[in-house]
Amino acid sequence: MHFIDRDDLHLDSVHFLLPDGLVKSPGRHKIGHPQKFRDGMTFPANLRLFIVRKENRFYALSAVCTHLGCTVKKNNSSHASLSPDLAIEFDCPCHGSKFNMDGVNFAGPAKKPLERYFLSLSPNDGQIVVDMEKNVDKNFSLRL
Numbered sequence: 001m002h003f004i005d006r007d008d009l010h011l012d013s014v015h016f017l018l019p020d021g022l023v024k025s026p027g028r029h030k031i032g033h034p035q036k037f038r039d040g041m042t043f044p045a046n047l048r049l050f051i052v053r054k055e056n057r058f059y060a061l062s063a064v065c066t067h068l069g070c071t072v073k074k075n076n077s078s079h080a081s082l083s084p085d086l087a088i089e090f091d092c093p094c095h096g097s098k099f100n101m102d103g104v105n106f107a108g109p110a111k112k113p114l115e116r117y118f119l120s121l122s123p124n125d126g127q128i129v130v131d132m133e134k135n136v137d138k139n140f141s142l143r144l
């Protein structure tokens, strides 16, 4: 299964060491057409967020840890017996906070879930648009 581009993986592995200037600022960003995203999780590292697709539903989770702001990483090793969708967890490399696939914190010092961002479809070209200045609750998803 492939969810992360090779370039993203490289940036992902060192991102928490990079100056903020190398990461795109919050705002509205086109991230591609829906068919580009397979079921599971994609990490456009330059935006510090995860796009999760479950069949025809999409949601965007911030990759910024709610403890002190490090970039959380995907970790599915602890649930290898579950399906790939259910196995997704996010770990923070800085102080050990853990978040489930809905972004809910369940271990470590983080006291809040990962932020979720509003998603829509561009009326011009049909690409998914993520609005990183518009938070939504955990029930929100873009349904196609």
Ligand code: FES
Binding pocket: 065, 066, 067, 068, 069, 070, 092, 093, 094, 095, 096, 097, 108, 109, 110
């Ligand atoms: S910054 Fe993530 S646990 Fe501290």
